[in-house]
Amino acid sequence: MSLSKETEVIFDAHRGIDYDSANPPLYDSSTFHQQILGGDVQYDYARSGNPNRALLEEKLAKLEGGSHAFAYASGIAAISSVLLTLNAGDHVILPDDVYGGTFRLTEQILTRFNIEFSTVDTTHLKEIENAIQDNTQLIYVETPSNPLFKITDIRGAADIARDNNLLLAVDNTFMTPLGQSPLALGADVVVHSATKFLGGHSDIIAGVAITNNQTVADALYLLQNGTGNALSAQDSWTLAKHLKTLPVRFQQSVENAKQIYDFLAQCDEISEVYYPGNNELHLSQSHHGGAVLGFRLKDETKAQAFVGALSLPLVSVSLGGVETILSHPATMSHAAVPKAVREERNITFGLFRLSVGLESADELISDLNYAFKEAFNESTTRQTKIQHISR
Numbered sequence: 001m002s003l004s005k006e007t008e009v010i011f012d013a014h015r016g017i018d019y020d021s022a023n024p025p026l027y028d029s030s031t032f033h034q035q036i037l038g039g040d041v042q043y044d045y046a047r048s049g050n051p052n053r054a055l056l057e058e059k060l061a062k063l064e065g066g067s068h069a070f071a072y073a074s075g076i077a078a079i080s081s082v083l084l085t086l087n088a089g090d091h092v093i094l095p096d097d098v099y100g101g102t103f104r105l106t107e108q109i110l111t112r113f114n115i116e117f118s119t120v121d122t123t124h125l126k127e128i129e130n131a132i133q134d135n136t137q138l139i140y141v142e143t144p145s146n147p148l149f150k151i152t153d154i155r156g157a158a159d160i161a162r163d164n165n166l167l168l169a170v171d172n173t174f175m176t177p178l179g180q181s182p183l184a185l186g187a188d189v190v191v192h193s194a195t196k197f198l199g200g201h202s203d204i205i206a207g208v209a210i211t212n213n214q215t216v217a218d219a220l221y222l223l224q225n226g227t228g229n230a231l232s233a234q235d236s237w238t239l240a241k242h243l244k245t246l247p248v249r250f251q252q253s254v255e256n257a258k259q260i261y262d263f264l265a266q267c268d269e270i271s272e273v274y275y276p277g278n279n280e281l282h283l284s285q286s287h288h289g290g291a292v293l294g295f296r297l298k299d300e301t302k303a304q305a306f307v308g309a310l311s312l313p314l315v316s317v318s319l320g321g322v323e324t325i326l327s328h329p330a331t332m333s334h335a336a337v338p339k340a341v342r343e344e345r346n347i348t349f350g351l352f353r354l355s356v357g358l359e360s361a362d363e364l365i366s367d368l369n370y371a372f373k374e375a376f377n378e379s380t381t382r383q384t385k386i387q388h389i390s391r
């Protein structure tokens, strides 16, 4: 019997074999005893493998529908490992709005090892096709993208990859394995920043790469052991525990995000709302709109006043936590991008990203509403501010 994802994250196949506790013990050991010299041991040294990481990887592989998962010290460590499966002289096609850390990795580090990159608008499949060179090995996409929530056709990109004998990797951080299943849509590798929804508590940095391709899996394991960027036993243990509540956490955040979208869509202070939940292509490859959305203030000079009047969201980088997190791309994720380039890419000072958490949607909406009115100096009374919170 194959289990539902909701059951899979909780069920522990090792229970009763290795231990009987509700949660697995933390194998807080760098090394393991070997009774038989030269014998076949499952674990010898914790960089090469440890039970907590193995248990976590087994769960993550099942969630994404892959045969192998590899947990790394960060999302970027997972992404580096996928890109380091390539050889000098190989070429990769990337989205022009790829996650900033992925761009830095390619631009400032991997090009030194003679791996070439082209950035294209992957939302137009023709642009992917046109960028293919003799030495292209990998198409890498991120959908929905950040911070403008552009959608790339995963099935279409997978067809192009297959027709040209290339591999397709998808960064699935925003949708989680519950919202979107890239391997089932034809991708060869999926990566996540597990720092975000998978971990969900804003307490660990972690990443994962999942594949159903044995050659890729062998290369990913070699990199995990050979470069030493694997996730620690402690963080693997924590992440496996947090994963158990992913289905209910994500479902609640997705529901809240729908309500917040409906509110934002009719707000006078906002000129645009970005939400994958009303994009047809996105809904053809995902179960719902996810829990992260973007919006742009009509008057960007009100951005600071808006942030100052808010009580509930954590104002910071990152996403996917139990708490609602408001990010400001122009001064956070994209601060290093020159202003002119930023504006050209529509990342203006009035643009915000909201990762919706588990608070009451009504209270979040009333907090946002208060802050919009306060920032835009519209008639409002202090009573609308959530009373029990003071800053």
Ligand SMILES: *Cc1c(COP(=O)(O)O)cnc(C)c1O
Binding pocket: 074, 075, 076, 077, 099, 101, 142, 146, 171, 173, 174, 192, 193, 194, 195, 196, 205, 206, 207
């Ligand atoms: C955060 C993030 C990453 C990087 O993950 P880290 O865990 O911070 O290294 C990669 N891709 C996306 C889409 C992200 O949001």
